[in-house]
Amino acid sequence: MIQCPRGTRDFLPDDMEKRRFYENKLRHTAQTFGFREIETPIFEDAELFILRSGPNVLNELYAFKDKGDRELALRPEMTAPSIRMFVNSMSNDPKPIKIFYFGQCFRYERPQSGRYREFFQFGAELIGSATPETDAEVICLAAAMIKNFGIENYKVHIGHIGVLREAIANAGVPKERTAEVLQKLDKKLYDEARPLLESMNVASNVIDEIFTLTETVGGTEVLSKVPGDAGDYLRQVTDCMHAMGVDNYDIDLGVVRGLDYYTGMVFEVEAPALGAEKQICGGGSYTLSELFGGEKVFSTGFAIGFDRILLAMEKEGHVYEPKGIDAYVLSVTDDMRLKAAEIVSMLRREDISADIDIMGRKMQKAMKYASSVRSKYAVIVGAKEMEEESVTLRDMTSGEQSVVKISELCSKIKG
């Protein structure tokens, strides 16, 4: 037996039905916010992902050479491809540009619950606008998606990486070492951050100020403690979010979101029930387009871990009930089989999902099968009813049944 490669999964029909249902829910939510779906290649020029990345990123990249010696990589995320697409084909489109995507990504990591090597991300990017309303719109979309999934237990944390970057720069930390410092601060490893900063000749009181900054956590009242314009900016973001009915978040300047390309507002959503891999969503504002040969354009985006958000729902007890088919057509006797075939075909032409026995089973076994495929109705084709161009229609849930003219069968089933 050959099993799935490590960190990948098969999705069975019941899984897929559930996943499609929730994918479409996300799509629908994005569309109600005026975002439009895109799709990019599942592999890209490896350079696209290497351009702005550190060594850790490379370690986890599925990179390979194709037969034409091209350096390619399976996409580890979809923000870079989206911005590449924007630079290549959408840079002259009316701003702002609102796009979303759903698809699998690949990272060579150690799998555990909620973490796979092939995983699915849903994301949105709002390109070409840098206002507080832009950030609010994006956060509200993320919040709406999570809310529409019925998840109760989650936390939105909003931060501003520009504040920290500025404080660190003012403290005299060289630009190329900012990431190193930010990483320690993200983990709140002050014991390690302090000697690191001291080694860069940062004064002790300045270090304390930086630590205080990352410890700035709470409701909108803490915004008064945010230095520079960022406090005002975030207040405008939260005011706008309030107007849009989103209030369940906190301000947390310790949100750093890794070492990446974010420049201003950053946010993340956690579902504590998930354990180690509890982050279900992350995003912020950034500029990337200039790296891919375009003009510098401000964007805000986020990505939701689809597998994790499904897991979070399961942990909260949400169960998806598979839908089943509309009708199963049974012939009472073998001489009715062709008539039954005609009828199932008629139903299908009318866009009714209908099935019929093809294994030569007797009526009773066929009825059992109809039940197992969760058919709403059984259409019983027998000689008696056929004399009046009719069939028996059985409601599989209630068990009630009635004789129905074939000409009225479709409309009866459609209800």
Add this chain to the structure above:
RNA sequence: GCCCGGAUAGGGUAGCUUGGUUAUCCUAGGGGAUUGUGGAUCCCUUGACUCGGGUUCAAAUCUCGGUCCGGGCCCCA
């Protein structure tokens, strides 16, 4: 990449400590019975010790390694 735990029919499990007949039970799949009606019952049947090496007269059981899953760390673009 590091530490730890696990893997027995399609799904869920007993057996493993203390090696020993045909590997337990539930469920599921196929067929049959009740002969124009499913989710009930009965009968027949299909189907598993994760893979490879070692110890032994004998391995599901002890042992080593691989694979995969899970808990934590690293990382999380």
